Amino acid sequence: MLHKPLDSKRDEIRLVTILPGECDDEISCTISHVSLLDSPQYMALSYCWGDARKTEDIYLNNQVFPATANLKAALLRLRNSEFATWWIDAICIDQKNLEEKREQLPLIGSIYRKAIATVAWLGEESRVSHLAFSLIERLWQEERQLSVEKEATRETNDGVFRSRNPPLVPVGERDAVAALLELLLRPYWKRELASSHAVKILCGGHRTDWSALTVALQRLKNSYSVRVTRHNAFSHVLNIQRFRRDATSNRPLHFVDAIARSQASLATEAHDRLFALINLCYNGKEFIPVPDYNQEIEELCCEITMAAITSFKSLDVIVFLGSSTISYRGPAWQPQWLYSTPRWATLPDKRRLDYLLGKRKLWESCTTKSPASSYSVTKRWNASQDSRPSLQLSGSVLSVKGFIVDSIFQLTSSLDGRPGGCSAEFSRHNETKLRPYQARNATPSSNREITDRIFKLFFDMGAS
Template identity: 25%
Template sequence: MASTFSYEPLPARSIRVIKLSPALHAEDPLECSIRTVSLGRTKVESYEALSYVWGEPTRQWPMDCDGTQLLVTKNCHEALLNLRRRFAPRVLWIDAICINQGDDAEATKERNAQVKMIGEVYLKARRVLIWLGPGDASTSILFRYLPIFGILERISDDHPRLESVLYPLVAQHFDINYGVLVKHKRTQLLESMAAILKNPWFERVWTIQEVAFGRKCVIVRGQSNVDWDSFCRAYMAQPKLRESSRSAGDIILHRWRLYQSLRGSSLEVIPPTRFKGAEQVEFELGLLAEIRNMKATIPHDKIYSLYSVFQAMGISLPEPDYGKDVVKVFEEVTLAYIRSRQSLGIITLIPPAEGSSGLPSWVPNWLSSGRNNSLLIWKIADFNAKHLPITPLLTGNVGDGKLGVMGKRIGTISKRICCPLIGNSGLTKDEAYQEFLTACLDWRDLIDSITTYPSGKDLRDVERILLRPYHMNVAKSALRPWFRWATHGNDILPSVDDAALDCIMEKRKARGNFVIFVLDTGYVGTAHHSCQVTDQVSVLASLNPLILRPQSRPREFRVVTPAYCEGAMDGSVNPRPEELEEFVLV
């Protein structure tokens, strides 16, 4: 019985690659050799990098490595069998093999060092091979026709007149409306595309970085392949293809945009021409928000998988350390981003974690999946954010889970109105109607009780802005009379019918997470229903209003949720230096 393969320490700035031996027959056992490659050299030995899903972590599939036995996972074994050539060896970098995956101190030290270089590993690879598992007959046909999407897209962008001539000719042979696929195989091929898009590879957080830095990426499924750019263009160009992945949610569409933005980036810096104005910060925050819904075997990888990406963005993160508690990792990364960008935007990405999570309220909980805040509550009036230029951004009271920031208190919540579309999802139509009516009356009483607004804005404009999110497309809905009644002060109560009741039930499901609040200073606004009476609304440096919950210690607060506070948005509150105070977020 062959001895078990053991790893030798790697020199600095070096990686391992495997030389996969050829085989004439598919059933021949896998054989390879491992050698060390220095990334510090001007000319690096040619190799291909594999991007794939580990799958079942059990290593029970053997392969011969330099005369010793090396155990790999089933997915890795399957990929190697399909990637192996018949007559020539193939040089590959595969993380599960080329990085010591042991659990001792030496393996952890190596993994920490290698993770820092992963971006460079993929950047210097001749090609990145994206392994999506075994294919079938339809895969080959699908991959053959996907590149036509890119041709049509380029024609449309660069030669619109030529497109009008060529498009009908192409349409004679391809079904354009259903994705440039052969008509008689349309159903089969769309099913093949749907199967590809459901592959767990698209859910893994590491895949962002692996594709981002690849100079040339190729999707491999069984013995078929298609270049990454053609696959992306096909997916983005035809809605019919995106519909086939609808079961996976909107996350896939967003991920394509991330890939497209990062493709071909250097390790030094992402070219500034990729973004305009504040687009880079928006992109970064979108990326940070997205990773909460992506999967990683090790919690630390929610951050470490993007180490090289943020390095390329000019954001200096703490060095990877798998021996560190993940709470500390998240806290350090959040603080590093705040200091690098001089912005607190990162703390509003994800709803604050419960106290039991061990995370400070200002640190995103990337381990909790779900819908992201995405600052939507701040976009009610479709404004362009102009954040407060408060200096300094951070105070000296930073560390041990605390974040000291400067800002100004707008007021304390004195009243909370459940919006017309909130409540117990098990309500009957009649109960929903009573809830709806009560909320409308509360709203009417509130508006009638206000004589002037702190910002000087007309009260009718204030109420329309605040009610807008709860009555989307109101002009076309059965709630139009109710909206006019609530905002115009008519005394005649609108009549209710089945159409109105059905509309109330439908709208409640979509808008049932928000309340309207009133501050002791006269301001009104809207926020997630997690806010409570006695919570404070404050404006902090670089942010629009946040709801903060006072803690037992003076000046300490937990972040509750972003808020839309009419009259305090978009830099409207411009405090003098003497009006600023310190808020210690915990």
């Protein structure tokens, strides 16, 4: 029996010791039990499982154990490293024992926090990986040199330092930048890095620190702006960095905010995508009190929605985050917690999320001071004031009580950029309204004039 029962009262976990060997030797490991209360010394491995149906044999306590190809590749790279003892989820948790998975889940955050470091295995290197890691190293060294110069100047000139901004990434580094973005596209980047004390990036034989990677990404952002920040993989890694920053600064994180940041997560199981967030949030237990792998995912998502309604004390979570063009088995009124949809990606939807999380006021005023046009606009979003929703859930049907204000006569398509419909009409109208401004003065003289023209455009549209 490979996986003997763990003592949950002592916060027991399993650790794997990778035995040394030659290149052609089979992977051999031993497994042992330790208590987190005893502060054991170990490293943690974070990796993408890959296709669970395609496995290769390794030996665990002299017994055959099926490991995914990507895990075996990582073990081959790690077995002769300076650290021999590791926590590896696929081995250290009995994946067939749902009760054990449920008991181990609350410990995952502590496991990564208490590890000496977490090694993020990206897989074997490609033919251009060396370009990416060379770029990361150069940018990291430049950043360190700037820090040294700043400190030296502070010591010799009574703290006076004329800072020079880090240089932009040269255009000649285009191939290296492309290689780095390709690295970010790998099916890895996981949220568990948020809890880790220190993170080492490993790709084949190339290594770097998480700090060096984030410096490189920030430099790319400063140099290439929109072209890289719109890159999905780029944004996902920056989201992980936000998780890390929140964790290290003890900044409270709302469960819904964590879900919004994690839409690109590649957790193998749908349950794991949600359960992994519980320990990252201050109110995770309010949304998922007891993780249950036997619970239907549709039922779990429904309970999360009802918890969100209770948390926000309104139905706004349905209005702002519900509905999408992507097929979903749950009820239409339920937000799609497990899917990456436009509802989580656009700037207006980020504003909606900020509003739900209390980061935006219930009303906003904007007044222009231009002599040519003076007007005041006030947006009020809280017609229900302090009232609470009255609702009842029966199966997948949510019944609510309220006042009938009016009837909807007709619905148009939305301004979300979908082909045709209102967005095309808006584009034509936009072009027509801007043409007189472009003919009169192609280059606005100030930011205020630009703002003034935008307001004129939209108010003119409303009046027409």
